[in-house]
Amino acid sequence: MERRAIFRGRLLPALLIAPQLVLTFLFFLLPAGEAIYFALTRQDAFGLHTHFVGLANFAALFADPGYLATVLRTLLFCALVTLAAVMVALVLALFADREIKGRGIYRTLLIWPYAVAPAVSAVLWAFVMNPDVGLLGRKLNELGIPWDYTLNGGQAFALVTVASAWTLVSYDFVFFLAGLQSIPRSVIEAARLDGAHGFRRVRTVILPLLMPTTFFLFITNLVYAAFDTFGTIMALTQGGPGQSTETLVVKAYRDGVLNLDLGGSSAQSVVLMVAVIGLTALQFRFLGRRTVD
Amino acid sequence: MMRRRTFLGGAASLAALSPTIALAQGGRTAVVLWHAMTGALADELNKLVARFNASQKTATVTTVFKGGYPQTLTAAIAAWRAGQAPHIAQVFDVGTGSMIAAGPAVKPLWQLVKETGVAIPPAHYVPAIRGYYSLEDGRMAALPFNSSTAVMWYDKDAFEKAGLDPETPPATWPEVVKAAETLKAKNAARYAVTTSWPAWVHFEQFASIHNVPYATEDDGFKGLDSELLIDSSPFAANLQRLLDMAKSGTFKYAGRGSAGDRVFYAGAAAIAFGSSGMRGNLVKSAKFRWADAYLPYDPAVIAKPINSIIGGASFWTMTAPHRTAVEYKAVAEFLAFLGKPDQDADWSAQTGYVPVTLGGFAKLKRDGFFAKNPGTEVPIRQLSRGPVTNNSRGIRLGNMPEIRVIILEEWERAMESHASAKDVLAKVVERGNKVLRAFQKSVAD
Numbered sequence: 001m002e003r004r005a006i007f008r009g010r011l012l013p014a015l016l017i018a019p020q021l022v023l024t025f026l027f028f029l030l031p032a033g034e035a036i037y038f039a040l041t042r043q044d045a046f047g048l049h050t051h052f053v054g055l056a057n058f059a060a061l062f063a064d065p066g067y068l069a070t071v072l073r074t075l076l077f078c079a080l081v082t083l084a085a086v087m088v089a090l091v092l093a094l095f096a097d098r099e100i101k102g103r104g105i106y107r108t109l110l111i112w113p114y115a116v117a118p119a120v121s122a123v124l125w126a127f128v129m130n131p132d133v134g135l136l137g138r139k140l141n142e143l144g145i146p147w148d149y150t151l152n153g154g155q156a157f158a159l160v161t162v163a164s165a166w167t168l169v170s171y172d173f174v175f176f177l178a179g180l181q182s183i184p185r186s187v188i189e190a191a192r193l194d195g196a197h198g199f200r201r202v203r204t205v206i207l208p209l210l211m212p213t214t215f216f217l218f219i220t221n222l223v224y225a226a227f228d229t230f231g232t233i234m235a236l237t238q239g240g241p242g243q244s245t246e247t248l249v250v251k252a253y254r255d256g257v258l259n260l261d262l263g264g265s266s267a268q269s270v271v272l273m274v275a276v277i278g279l280t281a282l283q284f285r286f287l288g289r290r291t292v293d
Numbered sequence: 294m295m296r297r298r299t300f301l302g303g304a305a306s307l308a309a310l311s312p313t314i315a316l317a318q319g320g321r322t323a324v325v326l327w328h329a330m331t332g333a334l335a336d337e338l339n340k341l342v343a344r345f346n347a348s349q350k351t352a353t354v355t356t357v358f359k360g361g362y363p364q365t366l367t368a369a370i371a372a373w374r375a376g377q378a379p380h381i382a383q384v385f386d387v388g389t390g391s392m393i394a395a396g397p398a399v400k401p402l403w404q405l406v407k408e409t410g411v412a413i414p415p416a417h418y419v420p421a422i423r424g425y426y427s428l429e430d431g432r433m434a435a436l437p438f439n440s441s442t443a444v445m446w447y448d449k450d451a452f453e454k455a456g457l458d459p460e461t462p463p464a465t466w467p468e469v470v471k472a473a474e475t476l477k478a479k480n481a482a483r484y485a486v487t488t489s490w491p492a493w494v495h496f497e498q499f500a501s502i503h504n505v506p507y508a509t510e511d512d513g514f515k516g517l518d519s520e521l522l523i524d525s526s527p528f529a530a531n532l533q534r535l536l537d538m539a540k541s542g543t544f545k546y547a548g549r550g551s552a553g554d555r556v557f558y559a560g561a562a563a564i565a566f567g568s569s570g571m572r573g574n575l576v577k578s579a580k581f582r583w584a585d586a587y588l589p590y591d592p593a594v595i596a597k598p599i600n601s602i603i604g605g606a607s608f609w610t611m612t613a614p615h616r617t618a619v620e621y622k623a624v625a626e627f628l629a630f631l632g633k634p635d636q637d638a639d640w641s642a643q644t645g646y647v648p649v650t651l652g653g654f655a656k657l658k659r660d661g662f663f664a665k666n667p668g669t670e671v672p673i674r675q676l677s678r679g680p681v682t683n684n685s686r687g688i689r690l691g692n693m694p695e696i697r698v699i700i701l702e703e704w705e706r707a708m709e710s711h712a713s714a715k716d717v718l719a720k721v722v723e724r725g726n727k728v729l730r731a732f733q734k735s736v737a738d
Binding site: 042044045048150152240258260264 | 394396398547695701702705706728734738
């Protein structure tokens, strides 16, 4: 191992990375450290009585069947949102990558939903699916199909899943389209000459070449589904009915901001932080290897 | 370093702009009020504030909108922890328990009055409203401001269509059930009955008008070790009735919070339980004839129902390091100003909230407001019905918002699983007591 220093001084590099380090410290390390500290205490909302309780908040969390149910629900939700978004986006990208009339328009329109904020997309979905005022929701009930996501937990879960996947489809679509366009035409021509048609060509040639993109999207979608769907869920169901659409982030918000249980909520945040660090590590390892191959 | 300097500069200028730092404006003391009022309500609040600012030369009150009630409370708490609390924070009804336990973070109204010598006599306030924000011994902790109560709204057109008398709304629960069946049979409205604020109306208000305890220790007034009593038979019978009505299609659970309001505004429900504060929107948007009536009671529980309790919010005086006696005096003068009959009557007439002072009520009566606006007296009459008892002066439990959510979650589950009301409430009490114990522990020394 031999190191070569291009800059002899230590001051300039330190100065150059200082702004980033300051921002990281202020907006990540400081709050994360505070969350860990809070997670080890029991305190009232005003911070008048703070007791160090060790891991009691974590113990209480994992002993709470409600929390475990929320963990499982969140896993299912993330998996469904990710699968739905990735699959739909892949199919759309495969079709949009062909030589068809007006594909520029299709592509642009398919990208639009990503520009819609989660809460706004939720309101749009409510306009469509609300059982009393929604266009489709009312129709369903008129046709005799009982549809009411404010009461039916399964329907509520399905609705927030679809609404969350909807915005993700656009995001994934862009990546898939770029991935498809970076596949050398010659490879596809060769497959065609070898007699691989339609779906066979997709399965044996295109999909393997898209694997790095797909894997990247899986990770980003999982993280999105776990965190950025907060606005969608709050605007559509607020976690109800019952707790059927309460994900971990919704629960952490509710316990911390509404119920003012800072210790318990911080413990939940720490658990979430560990999960995200794990996912990110996985991504770096796996993607790193892929590109080395 | 450029970015760092910009960042620090930005932080410094933000701090300079921060409204909680008292700046003398032409020798006037600055008082900051954080509130959660939106739309027309915010306009009316700002008018009151402008009138106060014009009425004297020593203080200037500025208002800052901080989002919904829970967000405002959370923001005020966070600001206090940072030593930047506003002078006055608007805190919703169910936050009262947390604020009373907040010790040095707040200056209870009685203490503010004592220290500043500004008179705010409790006797000027309507007992049922004052009680909600008072300590066990009657000293007021917060200043009642926007207060409403729950009433039964109904669609007179739908009643007529169903052959019911629109001038005699059902007064008891059996009558409501009967009217609902008629309304459904005659297809007078999409839903016969719906509700807003399900936990507030069907548990907290229900407990009050039926004079049954919500929790031990006098609904929490006497101490922090109180336990929920909402699994007793009056509550179970009421919830079972609502569950049965939902099953037979005469009751529509429209969702949490004010979700039921929209159903009623749209003319989709013939009867809706909701806040008396719905009036303003009904005047503006309802395309049918409507009226309000007393909340129905269960004759098996009580023969003559007593007062309902309030909802809404009150003003809390908050503390901060370096806050001076002059500032507290300005706060007290502003709060005293709000309780003057003219201001209280005007706020009530413009917003649909009930007057919180006896003087404001008398002034509205003198001005003929109730005669000109039929139905506006119903919530006030309901609030002042019968003597206020330990079960009807309010509920003083910590983490009340969480208990409300627990009630709704279990209620919603029961509508899917068809569990009985008894099982639902057993679950609610079990989960709710855990919340109460956690609160008790968190404020213990």
